[in-house]
Structures are given as C-alpha cells and as structure tokens.
Amino acid sequence: MEKKCPDCVCSGIGPELSRAVRQALNVPDSANQHFRNAGVEMLKGLRDLLDQRIETLSHQEEQRGTKVSVD
Numbered sequence: 001m002e003k004k005c006p007d008c009v010c011s012g013i014g015p016e017l018s019r020a021v022r023q024a025l026n027v028p029d030s031a032n033q034h035f036r037n038a039g040v041e042m043l044k045g046l047r048d049l050l051d052q053r054i055e056t057l058s059h060q061e062e063q064r065g066t067k068v069s070v071d
Contacts, residue, residue: 010017021027
C-alpha cells in the first residue's frame with residue numbers, strides 16, 4: 001500500500017481500515033447517521049471554543065493602548 005500522507009501516523013491505512021470495518025460489520029445507515037451527527041457536534045464545540053477565544057482576544061485589544069489627543 002502506498003503511503004498517501006507523509007505526516008500521517010497511520011501511513012494512509014486509516015481510510016482503508018475504515019472501509020474494511022464498515023464492510024465486515026455491515027454498519028447500518030442509522031449508525032452512520034449517528035456517527036455523522038456526533039462529528040457535526042464536535043465541530044460545533046470547536047467553533048464555540050474558537051468564538052470564545054476570538055472574543056477574549058478582541059476584548060484584550062480594546063483594553064490595550066492609551067488614547068492621546070492631538071492638537
């Protein structure tokens with residue numbers, strides 16, 4: 001098997017292994033839908049973490065610096 005991603009720890013076998021497991025276990029569509037939904041929820045959680053970090057950094061920028069009036 002050809003290594004598909006030079007930095008990948010699985011040496012590209014991950015997708016092949018996933019396909020083999022799905023075929024061997026005959027995973028029903030309903031289970032796949034649950035796994036897909038779980039993946040979406042993980043991404044939403046990451047989005048919330050990123051939004052919180054962006055808000056924190058934006059608030060810190062507002063507090064930095066001093067206004068100076070120029071004549």
